[in-house]
Amino acid sequence: MSTCINCVWEEFSLPLKRFIKKRVANEQDAEDIFQEIFLKIHKNIGGLMKENRLHAWIFRIAHNTIKDYYRRNNLKLESTDLGEDLESNTAEETSANTEIASCLKIMVESLPETYKQAILLTEFQSMTQKELSEKLGISLSGAKSRVQRGRKMLKEMLLGCCQLEIDSRGNIIDYKHKSSECKYC
Structure with a gap:
């Protein structure tokens, strides 16, 4: 696979930060989630079979990481002021x-x-x-x-x-x- 992690960082860091900040109100938590997502990308990018699915793959990781954050912290999506239910929104729909x-x-x-x-x-x-x-x-x-x-x-x-x-x-x-x-x- 010809995808380099630096290229992924350059292309996706800003869109990912925006994606996360729309769903996580706490600035520090959003930054932690962002770092966690890039660790997952770095660890697993070698297993990505279809490079043309990179965008969807990255935002699926982000989506799942945010859901995990809500579960870990026993937070309810309904109680947030995010205006969106992560369960019903895919990354592609929110791009x-x-x-x-x-x-x-x-x-x-x-x-x-x-x-x-x-x-x-x-x-x-x-x-x-x-x-x-x-x-x-x-x-x-x-x-x-x-x-x-x-x-x-x-x-x-x-x-x-x-x-x-x-x-x-x-x-x-x-x-x-x-x-x-x-x-x-």
């Missing part, structure tokens, strides 16, 4: 990518019909741009233009609404709304 995806759905719906259709068919129904051109009865270059313009509009809407922090793989690791008046998120 910034998932949160931004819900905003993008609203943004796609607000696109002009020609661009909305192009984005829905190519991005969500895995249709190639050639298939799109055939389905709509337009030229291939016309189909490509619609997809590119639709993507550009979505990017402008997203960047107009949110400030994004992106990791080296292009994943959104954190975001902040620029304004409380954003109509998409």
Whole structure:
């Protein structure tokens, strides 16, 4: 496996800290849990078979470590002010990518019909741009233009609404709304 522990540290330390702090109110406990998670990652990374599952694997470790913390300390999840039940939330559901995806759905719906259709068919129904051109009865270059313009509009809407922090793989690791008046998120 080509995954190095320093690379994992660089890519995941900030997102993990945010993940933990959303679920553990005590700052010192959150830091202890963070260290415990990285010890587990360091000890077990050699056993990870599918490197493309690294993100899910790391956040599953974090999820389970936080649950163990609550059990060890005889704390009830309901009595915390975390606003979330760890039992019903997986790490994937709480990632910034998932949160931004819900905003993008609203943004796609607000696109002009020609661009909305192009984005829905190519991005969500895995249709190639050639298939799109055939389905709509337009030229291939016309189909490509619609997809590119639709993507550009979505990017402008997203960047107009949110400030994004992106990791080296292009994943959104954190975001902040620029304004409380954003109509998409």
